[in-house]
Amino acid sequence: DVKVTQSSRYLVKRTGEKVFLECVQDMDHENMFWYRQDPGLGLRLIYFSYDVKMKEKGDIPEGYSVSREKKERFSLILESASTNQTSMYLCAGGLGEKLFFGSGTQLSVL
Amino acid sequence: KNQVEQSPQSLIILEGKNCTLQCNYTVSPFSNLRWYKQDTGRGPVSLTIMTFSENTKSNGRYTATLDADTKQSSLHITASQLSDSASYICVVSALTGGGNKLTFGTGTQLKVEL
Numbered sequence: 774d775v776k777v778t779q780s781s782r783y784l785v786k787r788t789g790e791k792v793f794l795e796c797v798q799d800m801d802h803e804n805m806f807w808y809r810q811d812p813g814l815g816l817r818l819i820y821f822s823y824d825v826k827m828k829e830k831g832d833i834p835e836g837y838s839v840s841r842e843k844k845e846r847f848s849l850i851l852e853s854a855s856t857n858q859t860s861m862y863l864c865a866g867g868l869g870e871k872l873f874f875g876s877g878t879q880l881s882v883l
Numbered sequence: 884k885n886q887v888e889q890s891p892q893s894l895i896i897l898e899g900k901n902c903t904l905q906c907n908y909t910v911s912p913f914s915n916l917r918w919y920k921q922d923t924g925r926g927p928v929s930l931t932i933m934t935f936s937e938n939t940k941s942n943g944r945y946t947a948t949l950d951a952d953t954k955q956s957s958l959h960i961t962a963s964q965l966s967d968s969a970s971y972i973c974v975v976s977a978l979t980g981g982g983n984k985l986t987f988g989t990g991t992q993l994k995v996e997l
Binding site: 815 | 917924928972983985989
C-alpha cells in the first residue's frame with residue numbers, strides 16, 4: 774500500500790508566524806494534494822500538484838502557498854498564520870482513482 | 884453548484900447490528916463515487932470506488948450501492964463491530980476539462996457501542 778507521511782501530528786503556532794507543513798509519499802506518482810478539514814464542512818482543497826515544480830490552486834488557496842521541489846515531497850506554507858487557519862490539514866497522494874491520505878496535522882494558531 | 888449531502892449526521896448502534904448510511908449528490912458530470920472511513924485523529928481510508936455502471940460493490944462487511952439515476956448512494960455495514968466507530972465520508976468525482984474534481988460530503992459519524 775502507498776504510504777503518505779505528514780511530519781507533525783500536532784502543531785501550535787502564534788499569529789503571524791510562518792508555518793511549514795511537510796508531506797512525503799513513498800509512491801512514484803506525481804499527484805499530491807493538500808486539504809483542510811473543519812467541523813461541519815467537507816474536506817476542502819487548498820492546493821495540488823501533478824508534477825515536480827508544478828502547482829495549481831484549489832478551492833481555498835488564499836493565505837497558503839506550496840512547494841514541490843522533489844516528486845516525493847509536497848509542502849504547505851502558511852506565510853503569516855492567522856487564527857482562522859486553525860484546522861486539521863490532510864495531505865494526500867493520488868494513484869489512479871484512489872487517494873491515499875496522511876494521518877493529518879492538527880494546527881492551532883493562537 | 885456541486886454538492887454532496889450525507890445523512891444521518893451521526894448514528895449510534897449496538898455492536899452486531901446493521902446500519903445504512905446515505906449519500907445524495909448533485910455533482911455533474913459524474914465520474915465516480917467513493918466512500919472513505921476516517922478514524923478519529925487519522926486520515927481517511929478508501930473503502931470503495933464506484934463508477935457509473937456499477938450498482939453494488941462490497942468490501943468485507945461494507946456494501947456500497949449506487950443509483951446514478953436518482954444520484955443516491957448508500958453504505959451498508961453488516962454485523963457492526965466496535966472498530967467500525969468512525970466518520971464515513973462520501974466523495975463524488977466530476978469529470979472536468981482539467982481532470983477529476985472531488986466534492987466531499989461532511990460525513991456521518993458512526994459510534995458502535997456494546
